[in-house]
Amino acid sequence: MLKFVKIAVIAALFAALPVAAVTPSPAMIAQFQNLSPAEQQRLAKQYGIELPAGSSGSSTSQQAQPEVLAPQQVSATKERVRTALPVAPAATSGRFGMSMFNADVSTFAPIDNAPVAENYRLGPDDxxxxxxxxxxxxxxxxxxxxxxxxxxxxxxxxxxxxxxxxxxxxxxxxxxxxxxxxxxxxxxxGKLRTINIFVAGEARTPGMFAVSALTNVTQALYVAGGVSEIGSLRDIQVKRNGETVAHFDLYNLLLRGDNSGDIQLKHGDVVFVAPLKATVQATGEVKRPAIYEIKSGETIDNLLSMVGGTKAGAYPQSVVLERFDSNNLRNLLNLDLTNAVNKQMSLRDGDVLTVSATSPRIEHQVTLVGAVVRPGQYSWQQGLRINDLIKSFWADLHMTADLDYALIVRETNDAGDVKVLQFALANAVNQPQSTDNIELKPRDLVLVFNYAEQAVNRTALNDYLRKEVQKRYNTSDEMRWAASEDLSSVGFNNLVQDNENRMARRASLGATDVIAGQKIVDAQLYDSQPKRAMFDQTVVGVSVGESALPDIMQQVMLKLYYDKELLNLSASFNRTELMFPLIEKLKMQARNGASPLLVRVSGEVKVPGEYPLVEGANLKHLITAASGLTESAYLGRAELTRAEGINSNSNSIEVRNIAVNLETAFSGSEVFSLQSRDRLNIFPIPDWNIERAIEIRGEVKFPGRYTIQRGEMLSDVIERAGGLSRSAFMQGVVYTRESVKERERLQLKKLTEQLRADIATKSLSEDGIKTSPQDAMLMINQLESQPPIGRLVLDVPAILAGDISADIPVEDGDLFYIPRTDYTVSVVGEVQHASSHRFKDNMTVEDYLNLAGGLRKRADEDRIYVIKANGSVVIPSAKGWFAVKTSQLEPGDAIIVPVDTEYKDSLGLWATVTQIFYQSAVALAALNSF
Missing domain, CATH: 3.30.1950.10 (wza like domain)
Incomplete structure (x- = not known):
């Protein structure tokens, strides 16, 4: 009874999920069954209410609409100030403080109604x-x-x-x-008097200006358009009656808010902008990177104060100072700015201080990737284990998580080489004392896969890829192809194909190329080409944006294990995609002739492909990595292909095929260890495909779809269908087969290629070609679009009579159609009126042609033939059709009058083309008549 309740709760839980929701893995269902009834009810209530609202395939957050900024409105007063000054180019040097005088953003305007200070002294015109x-x-x-x-x-x-x-x-x-x-x-x-001042030196527009009596130094600089490119911002002098009465450092105002040097000017004062003397540049991880003007004696510490200090991500222990030495050559100094002595180093003109960023890598961290609810980077502590990161199936994992297979990727040396550990996630969570609950080390990567080829919220990943494509291409023509529902699958498949093409290209280089050093050159040239030839716009005419998709997917895969945004999307990658960066890493670290630590499985497994060779791997580990066996897998025998080494005599790889028993491998009675480059092929159970079937239509007692066995004969299937009805037309049977269709498709392709060659040859001959190139190509296009029928000509009366030589074994996908008795003879082709006529015993071919109005001018009278009702073709005897009696005509036959190819173009292949058209038309007409 309890078991029944559990099953009912499970059914209710998963029935509550929307149709688009993913399917829980078998291991997750098993874990659900092991919970107490109370826990099952709680989870059912939880998922039954909340999941439908949050599991929609379109639940991605709505994209924020870009804010439209209105043009800045400039008052008439400000506009008068601008237009009153000569137009000068804006500063482009990047020197700090120069933007203060940018006329495009300046808000300076003279103020005549400002309060007058009590110490203001009156003079004429006040x-x-x-x-x-x-x-x-x-x-x-x-x-x-x-x-x-x-x-x-x-x-x-x-x-x-x-x-x-x-x-x-x-x-x-x-x-x-x-x-x-x-x-x-x-x-x-009231209104104050106007005074005359002079702005001199390296001002942008020096000269005499009439200004308000309240004007100070900065306002005078604004009126003069600011400081020129070679003017100093830190040495501005006010001269009165031939003496310097004030020095103004604009940096005091900009950096400290100190305007004590910004004095009020008097009539006749001169504001003098001294030439620029020394500058230094601060770049990198500083808060205000720019070029700064320095005074004599200022130090690196002063510069750091000017730039606002370093950013949080700066690495002050490794700062580079670039400066000119005594020979006026550039030199580099490495400084540790945590050392107070280095910060007191004096600056020189032309110095460039570069503060680098700290490493993005975190030393004491572990990364959790894949089908987990909260992927990302976590702090590592001594004794940290899998169970500390994943404590609950329901709180920490997606329902699609594979509980039998997960990986730990661990660095083994300073070069970044890795090894891979495999563990069962269910054991690690449920049994903390088990060996699967592995202790983690710094920088470990934990990969949790979706079961089989499932993925979570694929829509979010596709939206991310579209945004990445739009960063390069945003026109409608280039983005039309990106509307694919599963853009990520398209991109990944293209990326895999690119890699295969590249490897094939390298493998095709011969030994002579290696000796001559050409292999390396060719490989480099190949890698520098656009990555996917099939996406070359000049070859296949696809958009430029589509050709970039493999490159974009490559960049996504390179960042998958550490980019925070991609980590959050890692559950959207299926098993093969999430494994891809690890597979590529293992291939790259195989150096100096070493084989990559990879094995491959094919055949009857859920996810065939390439997998990491983990420590202590055996057959069971590999099959578990592939999500297990399919239901059609044959456990009694599988084949392992192993490269044993190089045969010194033949200078080739020795390969050994080993028969293995999967039953003993799973039971543990036989442990078969795997080696690098092993390939396991798992066979299906013989005759497992119970879906092998043939379709019977038409005049049988029980038409329909019949399951067949290997080697079953057509006569047996007809007997199972109850035999033919009384109105069955045995001579008109249409029997089609998929394998015959494929052969016809290849023949049609070969024929079209030959036709193109004949047309090209004929057009270059002296006689030329009578048909226009457009008409000739139209005929070829029609031939290419002609669907193959795959018809087999059968002698059904002989089959039903028990003639073993006439009977054939049926195959999967065969179609057997037997029409009703046909009493007509059709006349098609180059006749005045193509038509069908009732069959009469005493009528000849000539009689039927006359009933169709006779032959047309371009009819080929010597090549008239008959397509029999069973699909066979009868050609005339030496005496021609008109000496033939009715014995060669039967009900259901079609008389074909082809076009005179000599009359047309002397292209012999045209006769073959027209025959294909007529035969296909006859067969299709028979099938469509039912």
Whole structure:
């Protein structure tokens, strides 16, 4: 009863999954059955509710739409400032601070209504606003005259020249209070005077400028268009009356926010931009890579402060300083910036400081890849085992995970060579004390495969590949082919084919090429060519984007085991794809004539192919790697092919074929160890294919599809079908066979090639060709598109009469069609009216031709023939058809009048072509009549 409940829960669980969901592996089902009923109910509820909503094949996150940026709106004031200046090229040197004066992004605009500082001193042309209130209310606008006075109403001139705003305000208010009893006053500043300054030196547009009296050094530089390419940002001087009154370092403002040197200018001041002296460059893993201007005595520590320090991924222990030596030649210095002494090294003009990134490799890590819920990189600790990473089948693995086969890829030396360990994942999780729960080492790679050729969320992987293709090609014509539902499978198959083509190319180079050193040259030339000839646009006319797919897939495979995005998609790779980078790695590390640690299995296994040779591998390990045997596998005998070595006499590889018994291999009574390059072939059970069948149509008592055995005869199958009906037309049987179709297909291909050659030869002859090339090629195209029938001519009456010589053994895919009795004779070809007529005993071929209106002008009267109802062809005797009586005509026959090929082009093959057309038409007409 308990077993029945378990089975019911399992059925309910998996029935709740959507149709597009993957199928759980047999091992996962077995683990589910081993759970308690309570756990089974909990999981059934969990997956029954949540999975359908999240297992859709189109559950990938919606792609974010690119944000459309509106053009930057520039105010009319800013535009006036720009257009008032001469147009100069933007800075392109990459020097830090130069972008401050970029007119395209600058937000500088003169501000006339800014608050006036209390220490501002009045001068000619300043406007003072006077507000009177009390007994008298009025507003006055007072302009400072050239002699420095303002004229107060009812009071007279008052000298304010050189006074500060506060001093002038106090003076005017006191004057008003003294002279005007009961009246008070408020003094504010109006429009300020304009001063003339001169911007000189290495400014972009030096000259004299009329600016506001509140203008400071930076505003003056903006007005002059900034600093030129050879101007200094750190040595800007303000000269007044022939003396330097201020030095301004723009880096203090940009890097520290210190504007203490940005003084307010006075009338007649000169802003002088000194020439650029020394620069250094900081590149690599720094926060603000650029070219920096330096002053005398500044050090590497000062430069690091300018660049904002190093990035988190920088490696300060290995910094390279490039500088010119005393001979003006470039020299490199390796510095450790964790050493304070090195940071105090003085900089020179032209120095380039390169801070490299730290290694992307993590020393103490293990990587989990494949059919796991949370793939990625994990911290390694002493004593870490498989069970510490994967604790639960249901929480840590996908339902498609293969619990019998997983791998650990472990580095063995500093060269990066690896060895492979195989373990049973189910034992590692369920039995922590088992040998399968292997202790991990730093940098181990754990591969968990999907069962057989399953994969999880293939849509996400295909979307990733499309994005990779779009980075190179984004036009509709180039991307139309990328709409394939399973782009990853297409790309992987193309990649595998590329590798096979490359290996075949190298293997085809002869021994003489090796002696002459040509093999290496040819191989290099071959590898430099586009990787896939069949994707060459000039050869097959495919898009340029499609030709890049194998290269893109190659890059994906190279990054699969360490790229974080691909690690998250690793469950979307099937068994063969996830194994591919490891197989390639094992091939690459086989050096100096050593064989790669690979073995191959073919035949009756779930996933035939190449697999790593693990430590202590035997036949059971290899079959488990291939997801196990198929149900048709024959356990009694398999064949192992092994390369024993080189025969010194024949200078060739000695190969030995070993018969093995899989039953004893699985039981453990016989352990057969594997070696590199072993090939295991597992045979199917003899006559296992119970789907071998023949189809019988037409006039039999029980038409249908019949399963057949090897060697069964046609007469036996007809008898099983109840025999022929009374209306069966035995002479008109159509019997087709797939193997005959294939031979006809090859013959048609050969015939079309011969026709092309004949047309080319005839067109070059003196007589030429009467038919236009277009018509000739149309005939060839029709011939190529002609489907092969694969018809066998049978003597059914003899077969049913028990004639053993007429009977044939049936094959899988055969079609036996027997029509109803036909009482007509057809006339086709070069006659006035192709038609069918009722058969009469006393009518000859000539009579039927006359009924069809007679022959046309280009009919070939000497080559008229008859296609019998059973498919055979009867040709005329020496006396011709018109001396023949009715004994050669029967119901169901077709009289064929071919075209006169001599009349057409003197191409003898045209007769063969027309005969093929007519024979195919007769057979197809018979089949379609049912």
């Amino acid at each position: 406007i003072v606003l006077l507000q009177l209130f009390g007994k008298q209310n009025s507003s006055e606008e007072l302009k400072v005259s050239r002699n420095g006075t303002v004229s107060l109403p009812e009071i007279g001139p008052v000298n304010v020249n050189g006074l500060t705003v506060v001093q002038a305000s106090d003076l005017i208010v006191n004057k008003v209070r003294e002279a005007m009893i009961g009246v008070d006053a408020v003094v504010t500043m």
